[in-house]
Amino acid sequence: MTTLPDFRLETHFSRWEFNARHHMTASDSQTMAMSDLLALADEEDRAAWEDVTLGYTETYGAPALRAAIAATYEGLSAADILCFAGAEEGLYCAMLALLSPDDHAIVTVPNYQSMETLPVTIAGAVTGVPLRPENNWRLDIADVRATLRPNTRLICVNFPNNPTGAIADQQTFRALADLCAERGIHLFSDEVYRGLERDSALRLPQAAELFERGVSLNVMSKAYGLPGLRIGWIACRDRALLERMEKMKHYLSICNSRPSEVLATIALKARATILDRNRALVAANLDKLSGFFAGFPGLYEWQAPDGGCVGFARYLGADGVEAHCRSLVEEAGILLLPSSLFVSDLLRVATDRFRVGFGRKDIEIGLEAWRRHLG
Structure with a gap:
């Protein structure tokens, strides 16, 4: 094997995952003590x-x-x-x-x-x-x-x-x-x-x-x-x-x-107990996230995903998704993953998307900070 390229997503996480105040792109369910x-x-x-x-x-x-x-x-x-x-x-x-x-x-x-x-x-x-x-x-x-x-x-x-x-x-x-x-x-x-x-x-x-x-x-x-x-x-x-x-x-x-x-x-x-708990939290968070996006129809396009605890939302703003995600994390401490972190050597991936997560508790705190940032 040759030297592997940088893992774009994990490199980005190394910079922001534990520094951003609101981790709104987490790919895991809420953990437990x-x-x-x-x-x-x-x-x-x-x-x-x-x-x-x-x-x-x-x-x-x-x-x-x-x-x-x-x-x-x-x-x-x-x-x-x-x-x-x-x-x-x-x-x-x-x-x-x-x-x-x-x-x-x-x-x-x-x-x-x-x-x-x-x-x-x-x-x-x-x-x-x-x-x-x-x-x-x-x-x-x-x-x-x-x-x-x-x-x-x-x-x-x-x-x-x-x-x-x-x-x-x-x-x-x-x-x-x-x-x-x-x-x-x-x-x-x-x-x-x-x-x-x-x-x-x-x-x-x-x-x-x-x-x-x-x-x-x-x-x-x-x-x-x-x-x-x-x-x-x-x-x-x-x-x-x-x-x-x-x-x-x-x-x-x-x-x-x-x-x-x-x-x-x-x-x-x-597993039945744990997965039931996590599905309930995901369902509740998905309702809150969908309500948030519905409040900004000129900025976001959103369709609830089939499963998991992440989705790929579309950003409609003129500044572009890269600038939008950068301003959110640098100015408001809100971490999302822009589509540049999901580029492929094989096929084009939409450049106006970002990954958002909804598997963890207290999502409303991050959503409120997001609303404030948007003014």
């Missing part, structure tokens, strides 16, 4: 927490954690799970294990940068498939078919999508899995926002459930709101692929934090 999480533990896991030691754990992940993760999938077992120190490590290992310089990959655009940058760096060729605003950012299977090549080895998708919040419809997603199965292509599916759909009928099956080459990425950070645990995983029934990724993990984290694994196990067993 350690005491609140421990209150959800059953007797077995409470004992595991009280007796936890600070030694190494298994590279694949603690057996109890992998069993708890496997229970979130239909038809998978703990042997189909490989844990990582967050989702990014899993994505990195997967791309290295799945692609070579002779391969062609397909990636949806817009996207989270590393899902595009890594294939572009590793594979011989990468093609972007557009998620179009005029189609509510939904995937069109015809676009995927049009980009296929004889050496296509991987298709990468992310639903609910970051930054748009779009979800592919059920028929399209299953058709995509069938297409990959027919052609022996791995389907890499970033599912970190699964569980935060506005309507449960929109919730997609997980790629790993559908066929052997389905690769599902998930993490405790986004829908669960527990990014400080740094626990992510890949679920896949292609165990030879998991073995290749495990060998790459030996050069990275080697293993996860043992205390974090116990805490993640508690959270996964209590």
